[in-house]
Amino acid sequence: MREKTVIAPHLLEWYDRHARVLPWRMPPGTGTGDPYRVWLSEVMLQQTTVAAVKAYFTRFTTLWPRVEDLAAAEDAAVMAEWAGLGYYARARNLLACARKVSESGGFPDTREGLGVLPGIGPYTSAAIAAIAFDRPETVVDGNVERVVSRLFAVETPMPGAKPILRDLADTLTPDTRPGDFAQAMMDLGATICTPRNPACGICPLVHDCKARALGIAADLPRKAPKKAKPLRQGVAWVGFTNGAVLTERRAEKGLLGGTLAFPSTGWDGSALPAPADADWREIGTVRHIFTHFALDLTVMTAPLRGAPRRGDLLALDHFNPKALPGLMRKVWDLAAPDGLARAGASARNRR
DNA sequence: CAAACGTGGCG
């Protein structure tokens, strides 16, 4: 039987004084929040920084204050609002989840019930159950893994240590205020028990921390070395008519799935032809770093004459570059000045 | 179960 380390009361005391004020968060000790806002924030926060999420959360909750409002939204509208936040499968799952929840009259109030919904995995189901429904679930994210690996000086490298850390975290979860406890662990990891240069001097758990005692806090959790990212190449075409630009909705599955884009070759060596016969001119190259590869995308522009073979002509009046994912934003920023000028020129030349 | 899946900030 493992000796049980009781840190919850002490950590909650710290949280009561130092909790970050966040748009989706109830102040410490004030009970559970709106499940819709908890869910929306948790999905947005998956692998995404608090700073990046804030504006998106405010925008989404303004446009769609209730889950029923989001459920009724157009796919393209949600994708456009999500643009720039990354991991676009989240946006597609978000809508699918909103529609299921809306149909069934509200969010399930257990980890098990939440866990079967699209886009809600082990972390998010436990987080919503604890934060929105006061269930004593153990919430394990990257922060908690780091904090626990240090508290117990777990030297097993990640990701192999995950089940070990989860079991250890389980021994810490209190029956009272589990939602605040989960958020306290995450706040501690985000502000004090940070990946590099942890601020052990002001840590409320410094006397409970085995890694600190051993002088190895900053070295945990141990991680296997990462693989190098390959560099891939491709071509993107930005075609213009006098008042429109040639765009394309990417396939639902895969990279940038469901997002607005400019026609391009595949980025794995597959050579798709240009979407239209035109006087394509190379403008330059944009580099973009994805999670598992880097991409150099050569950008071509041209005024379009006949009908394109693929893609959709989108009137410039209805085209918002902010609705593009980051890569395509870079393509647009590079192509727009020259392309618009040439399209304008060609329109004049035709006269 | 390893790999796919975005993006921006920081040291």
Added chain:
DNA sequence: TCGCCAAGTTT
């Protein structure tokens, strides 16, 4: 400049 990292999920 560049690698690391962030409130993970899906296949």
